[in-house]
Amino acid sequence: MAAPTTRVLAVLELLQAHGRMSGPGLAARVGVDVRTLRRYMTTLEDLGIPITTERGRHGAYMLVAGFKLPPMMFTNDEAVALSVGMVAARGLGLAQGAPALESAHAKLTRVMPERLKGHVGAITDTIKLEHLPTLSTPASNAALMTLIAAAQSRLRVHLGYLAPGGGTTDRDFDTYGLAWRAGAWYAVGMCHLRRDLRSFRLDRMVGVQVLEIVFQRPRGFDPLAQLMRSIATLQYGRTIEVLLRADLDTATRAFTPAIGLFEPVADGVLLRSSASDSDMGWFARQLAALGFDFEILAPDILRTELARLAMRLRAMAED
Known part of the structure; x- marks a missing residue:
């Protein structure tokens, strides 16, 4: 209210x-x-x-x-x-x-x-x-405003965080920036409990307190890009590697940003991602829609799904 x-x-x-x-x-x-x-x-x-x-x-x-x-x-x-x-x-x-x-x-x-x-x-x-459906709205804007102020003044915060499976952990956190994606607000920065970059949903935060400890934010840090990168690198199942025969700009525009990581290589762009076996069919359909060539490096089940899709499309075309 x-x-x-x-x-x-x-x-x-x-x-x-x-x-x-x-x-x-x-x-x-x-x-x-x-x-x-x-x-x-x-x-x-x-x-x-x-x-x-x-x-x-x-x-x-x-x-x-x-x-x-x-x-x-x-x-x-x-x-x-x-x-x-x-x-x-x-x-x-x-x-x-x-x-x-x-x-x-x-x-x-x-x-x-x-x-x-x-x-x-x-x-x-x-x-x-x-607008995508909102995952969860924080009870108030207090955490958002506190983190914005902390990021601007480069002051560390202490917060409790509710894990998805239950339980709360306390941690010190340097807020490099905030981002809104897929129905939720995230704070992105350095977690001193894990000693690494982390992204935390604001609606799961408890008791955000500003500390009198100054931090330095990396020059040119993009909180949304880092959030997308962290989501793309989450392991959902099998590791996927696909060599895309295109330049980086063409390759990235062909997919949603959260599909994985794109790395320019000598023969094109290497796409790294992950998916469960049940999602391989969906990934095969994304590849089939591309307007340029590609080579599946791993896993074999993705090749199988792509071959099954090709057979189905060929049968439909012959009919």
């Missing part, structure tokens, strides 16, 4: 943006019941915000005519960029995100000229971005 202060500010921004809103409609926009909304209105009045209330079955709330907070001005391009960004942010698994997004969108709309409001409204209504 979002902090009350966040929701109170969201109420204020919505009133400024819309002028007059019904109690049930306003409550629904910020995700509270009508009784809680009344408490928020009292809080705003205590802060000196002049609220007018229309009583009755179809009652509404509004700000006293002429009251406005000092606006934050945006150029047209900035407003459009922020609107698209807010559409994208809805799929990033942020805790307490909906009220904050409503408040931010209301602020943005309030300072725009009428012509631009129409464009931004069209963006919100018509742009749809594909």
